[in-house]
Amino acid sequence: MKKKIKFGFIFLSAIAVIGVIVATVIQPPAVECVVLEESILENTFNEIGEVIPLGESDLYTKIGGKLLEVNATEGSPVKKGDLLFVFDGGDFKNEEEGILAEMAVIDSQINSQILTLETQIKSLESAKASLQIQAEQALIMEKKQSEDLESAKLLYDNGVIPAQDLNDAQIAYELSVKNTQLLNTQLKYSTEQIYSVTTQVNELRGKEDPRSETGGTLRQQLMAQRAALEVQLNVLREKQNEIEVIAPLGGIIRDFSLKNGQIVPAGIKLCSVYQPDAYRIDCYILIENTAGIKVGDEVEITLSMQDEDKLFMGSITRIAPDAADRISKAGLSEKRIKIEIAPKEGSWEGLGPYWPVEVRFVTAQAKNCLIAPKTALVEDMDDVWKVWTVQAGKAVEVIVKRGVQTPSQVEIKGDLAPGDIIIKNVKTSKISPGQRVRAVL
Numbered sequence: 001m002k003k004k005i006k007f008g009f010i011f012l013s014a015i016a017v018i019g020v021i022v023a024t025v026i027q028p029p030a031v032e033c034v035v036l037e038e039s040i041l042e043n044t045f046n047e048i049g050e051v052i053p054l055g056e057s058d059l060y061t062k063i064g065g066k067l068l069e070v071n072a073t074e075g076s077p078v079k080k081g082d083l084l085f086v087f088d089g090g091d092f093k094n095e096e097e098g099i100l101a102e103m104a105v106i107d108s109q110i111n112s113q114i115l116t117l118e119t120q121i122k123s124l125e126s127a128k129a130s131l132q133i134q135a136e137q138a139l140i141m142e143k144k145q146s147e148d149l150e151s152a153k154l155l156y157d158n159g160v161i162p163a164q165d166l167n168d169a170q171i172a173y174e175l176s177v178k179n180t181q182l183l184n185t186q187l188k189y190s191t192e193q194i195y196s197v198t199t200q201v202n203e204l205r206g207k208e209d210p211r212s213e214t215g216g217t218l219r220q221q222l223m224a225q226r227a228a229l230e231v232q233l234n235v236l237r238e239k240q241n242e243i244e245v246i247a248p249l250g251g252i253i254r255d256f257s258l259k260n261g262q263i264v265p266a267g268i269k270l271c272s273v274y275q276p277d278a279y280r281i282d283c284y285i286l287i288e289n290t291a292g293i294k295v296g297d298e299v300e301i302t303l304s305m306q307d308e309d310k311l312f313m314g315s316i317t318r319i320a321p322d323a324a325d326r327i328s329k330a331g332l333s334e335k336r337i338k339i340e341i342a343p344k345e346g347s348w349e350g351l352g353p354y355w356p357v358e359v360r361f362v363t364a365q366a367k368n369c370l371i372a373p374k375t376a377l378v379e380d381m382d383d384v385w386k387v388w389t390v391q392a393g394k395a396v397e398v399i400v401k402r403g404v405q406t407p408s409q410v411e412i413k414g415d416l417a418p419g420d421i422i423i424k425n426v427k428t429s430k431i432s433p434g435q436r437v438r439a440v441l
Helices: 002-026 090-157 163-204 217-241
Strands: 030-035 038-053 056-060 065-070 083-087 244-246 251-254 269-274 279-286 298-303 310-327 333-343 356-373 385-391 394-405 409-414 421-423 438-440
Touching (some): 090 163
Parallel strands (some): 030 438
Antiparallel strands (some): 279 333, 385 421
């Protein structure tokens, strides 16, 4: 009896094992599948950008020296025209006083020469007045001698006076004519002297006479040294203007660490002034990533913070025409294209100058599309792409067209609809078209 029970148990176990084996052979193979849904597919990449102030000015010292006044601090607001720095200008002041003293000496010399010449003019005018009187008297005397000569000729002709008297009258007349001519010559020379000296005075005063033969030579000679000193003075005063450093625009002070009394060499940057809340973002992208990027595209900007990230929206305003050499984090030189980004609306409140941000670029986008894993697509020899769907428990091929792609997903277009089930990886499933399969989602 016990043997019968034992053989019966063994028989039943064998039947059960055979049933499991047959069921396993008959049951369709399981394949990993996905359900198609409408969604948005984007091809994106991220780059690090830098916040750049639109309004910024770097302030430098041209003369250098000791800082006597520092009216700014890091991060402090300033207005356009505010006095920020004052340098020691003691040497300039002493030099200016020396130049002014030399110019005063030259001015004194010129004034002294003018005074001497004006005194000479007065003396010449007095002498001319005396000559004028003498010339008038000589002319009267000449007229009288002429009348006497005519009378003597008449008396001689009538036998009243001898020939000697006529001769004396003739000589007296000729002498008076010569005297008149001499005085007129002296008067003319005196007038020329007065004109010459007056011209010299005018030249010294800067009033040149176009008729003057000297053509301003006298003034040029006397004023040459003064003109050279004036040039030195103007250059010195231009340098004195550089003693004070004024804010070129209103904004916030940055890159500042100077103190009163500090000696600053010439050409050193003092600080920068930037206008807050008016920025752009500069981003350098690899040349191969420029495909699909154009002016006007929107970008997403992320500022990483300790508590939570802040998001900003922007749009591309400029794409540089040429590539620039940039050093990667690995220390390699790369050719990259500069992209400039502006706020989409308003301003980027909450950003600061030269902060690093992450910029997300979208090179391609498809909305309300069916998305499949790239492993679900099979390419035929004639460049026709297919996916395998599970319909009524069987694997069915469906021809599709590809759209937007990412490294792992692709937009598919064809005789498909949301909710359809496709095999995730046909190549690894080892099935054939029309084969019964069991979808595993």
